[in-house]
Ligand SMILES: Nc1nc2c(ncn2[C@@H]2O[C@H](COP(=O)(O)OP(=O)(O)OP(=O)(O)O)[C@@H](O)[C@H]2O)c(=O)[nH]1
């Protein structure tokens with residue numbers, strides 16, 4: 001009666017023909033993309049963060065991520081400077097409103113936003129100088145211990161630059177005077193930021209995720225209350241030949257559990273439910289949004305757990321939206337399958353229900369299990385390991401372009417505004433998730449439907465069929481050519 005984890009179909013009805021032969025050998029075997037580092041712009045309101053973001057980003061290009069469906073991440077921008085790719089993040093929305101409002105919830109949100117960053121760009125207003133709220137913000141940034149660069153913005157006249165040094169009282173960090181209004185200081189700021197990035201190459205990763213040959217997978221088990229998260233982990237811990245040890249989590253009341261499964265390690269993050277459940281006096285808030293978001297961001301793979309006997313709730317949808325936003329590989333785990341079987345539910349019907357509810361996530365595998373009986377727990381972990389591997393796959397430029405050319409030949413993008421969209425070439429610039437830059441004549445000419453088609457074709461023919469892929473469509477010639485292998 002056991003129901004195996006059955007991946008949902010990732011097959012595109014259009015994909016009937018043979019895969020294109022790999023006629024073009026990869027010419028970039030030296031390419032070693034890593035996770036794209038992130039720079040977060042932070043500061044109190046009104047210092048010019050958004051202005052600075054737009055100014056640094058240059059021409060505002062829309063970032064298109066069809067995997068995210070309608071949600072578009074307007075606050076990040078992929079930059080290519082000094083031979084490095086990095087993402088600029090505008091944290092303007094993260095809620096530093098005023099000092100009274102810096103309550104726990106807001107602090108949590110700030111933490112989540114900043115945890116993703118490898119480098120912080122603190123922005124101050126040189127015209128007002130250091131205000132108490134700047135100090136408040138600084139106080140919250142210090143414990144993060146991340147590399148930081150200060151931009152003393154609104155230095156509209158050169159004589160203000162000497163006053164800008166005032167901001168050095170907040171941090172021991174490089175300080176640059178900038179004026180968005182006067183358009184001065186951009187190049188110096190960018191080159192200082194690039195220098196602050198973690199070194200390129202294999203070790204480069206955000207949040208300390210090492211891209212070692214056989215890294216330890218960080219697994220987050222999320223889902224609404226009572227869905228069986230602890231039961232799942234206990235079942236895994238109870239498996240024969242599984243060794244479990246506790247490691248400190250990132251927050252005071254969390255535990256990470258390290259599992260050795262058949263000689264391979266994995267870490268289940270933020271799992272207080274497993275051992276300390278009863279001692280948590282008030283865990284109502286435990287799986288609150290911020291906490292879950294934090295776990296999702298730290299994870300390599302997320303097990304998004306549903307209760308087979310209940311309908312998909314708002315909380316579930318919010319969690320899935322967070323997973324999509326964080327571009328994390330995930331498995332839809334439908335638990336308490338024993339109870340569903342009693343009601344003669346079928347796995348096909350549940351899979352269909354998921355597909356309908358999360359229409360843009362057909363690539364996500366679905367697994368049905370009965371944690372209470374330990375049924376299918378191990379296969380789910382094996383499946384997670386395979387997604388983790390997919391997320392680290394690197395595809396050579398030759399193969400990537402062959403696949404894209406074949407997709408275009410089969411179904412060319414439709415004309416728009418009397419113009420034919422053209423894609424000249426593509427490069428994978430990062431892993432976790434696979435991130436691909438496509439150089440086009442005009443990204444605005446490519447419609448969402450066609451981009452989705454392309455993505456499906458890529459999933460069918462490249463070694464990452466079941467995980468999110470980030471595509472960036474960029475006009476040719478507005479930046480240096482990609483040099484993913486450069487160190
Ligand atoms: N004089 C001067 N004004 C600037 C400069 N940069 C930004 N501003 C102005 O400062 C104001 C605030 O800019 P924003 O970019 O919205 O600031 P922000 O920090 O993103 O603000 P929040 O969204 O409230 O957090 C706007 O009126 C900008 O035009 C500058 O270099 N010089």
Ligand SMILES: Nc1nc2c(ncn2[C@@H]2O[C@H](COP(=O)(O)OP(=O)(O)OP(=O)(O)O)[C@@H](O)[C@H]2O)c(=O)[nH]1
Nearest residue numbers: 224225226227228229230231273336337370371372
């Ligand atoms: N029938 C059945 N019951 C299950 C299964 N898995 C878990 N349960 C039951 O569901 C209840 C909740 O399980 P937990 O593992 O505590 O759920 P949780 O998601 O960790 O709950 P919170 O910590 O409150 O978020 C318990 O009574 C479990 O025995 C299953 O596969 N089948």
